Amino acid sequence: MDSKEKIKKWLSENTNTGVKFLQRLVQEPSKRGQEGKAQAIVVEKCRELGLSIDLWEIGDDKLKSHANFHCDRTHFEGNPNLAAVKPGKGGGKSIILNSHIDVVPEGNLKDWHDDPFSGIVKDGRVYGRGSTDMKGGTASLLLALESLIANGIDLKGDVIFQSVIEEESGGAGTLATVLRGYKADGAIIPEPTNMKLFPLQQGSMWFRITVKGKSAHGGTRYEGVSAIEQAMKVIAELQRLEKARNIRLNHPLYKNIPIPIPINIGKFSSGDWPSSVPDVAVIEGRMGIAPIEKVKEAEQDLEECISRLNSEDPWFVAKTVELQWFGARWLPGSLELEHPLMEALSKNYTSVLGDNPIIEASPWGTDGGLLSNIGDTPVVVFGPGTTAVAHDANEYIEISKIFKSAEIIACTLIDWCGEAGVK
Secondary structure, three states: OOHHHHHHHHHHHOHHHHHHHHHHHHHOOOEOOOOHHHHHHHHHHHHHOOOEEEEEOOOOHHHHOOOOOOOOOOOOOOOOEEEEEEOOOOOOOOEEEEEEOOEOOOOOHHHOOOOOOOOOEEOOEEEOOOHHHHHHHHHHHHHHHHHHHHOOEEEOOOEEEEEEOOOOOOOHHHHHHHHOOOOOOOEEEOOOOOOOEEEEEOEEEEEEEEEEOEOEEHHHHHHOEOHHHHHHHHHHHHHHHHHHHHHHHOOHHHOOOOOOOOEEEEEEEEOOOOOEEOOEEEEEEEEEEOOOOOHHHHHHHHHHHHHHHHHHOHHHHHOOOEEEEEEEEEOOEEOOOOOHHHHHHHHHHHHHHOOOOOEEEEOOOOOHHHHHHOOOOOEEEOOOOOHHHOOOOOOEEEHHHHHHHHHHHHHHHHHHHOEEEEO
């Protein structure tokens, strides 16, 4: 029996153990600022596997002063980052296995069939906030590593497992790993891709647009200028810009995605009294960045859009629309389809599942842009989760896909890092 057959056999014999580990992870509600207890479970597992542990609290001046630090959180005490290394025997390529421990809030509790952090198992799925995004992916990475270690399979190259905080709010945790010196010849991030391979990752950034009007009594609203009505003109321009940017992109890996790089309006606020004409409206949203464009290019598109409004619309000439970039930001990432990591992952996908992988571009941002742009580490995003239920009520992940992903990743590690032998 060769090493890959041993991995498959071991994973099939350890399903219950793997599911119980994921349940424990899901049952710890590792929302922002509360990641510590769930991270402790991951640390415990890495120690059991005999990995070299590096556990530290992020937030030093080097991180906070970095140009790509986009985080409104300044204190991270009690919620550490983790890097755990399986050293290679030498002569092989290294790899980073990057996962995040933080999850988004649970939302409206009435929409959940069970407690959001139950970790309950039903119909071949594990349910709970973070199960698909991305604790199921974390479990796949650790199962892949454990299947190698349990079978005494040594690799030539180093394997660097990372469990980071702050992915959901801009990637400060992964940026901290890069600044700490963690780089590799390749990286896999098991975000919920529905088992697709994403060599391209969309970037994104948040914006705030302030639109001014003129107050008046609602009974004589014609004496005022509604900031809401003026904001509607701005929104129409944003929609036109979104359409133009997506026509210009025209990338084949986005052929099945209706809006590859959206401009989403996520928040709108205006007025404080029903009988008054509002004099200020504030639009907040998220702008997608194409994998093949620079952040500054995307910024310039929106800035020029607002500038045209301010120069061409008579009202905005007098009352300038204000644009502000704020909050979280994710860098885009891009990897050529012929890259050896893509080839290794694709080959093992086909070997394990008997079919060719679907290769697409990520419809959302990941930490991959930080690893590739700041850490010079090529990235493929591939994981077992279901995109449609990420961040939604009754989030779940299919157990079978966790273990298939683990098998594909473990076999890819053998090919990528090189097998040094079996103990």
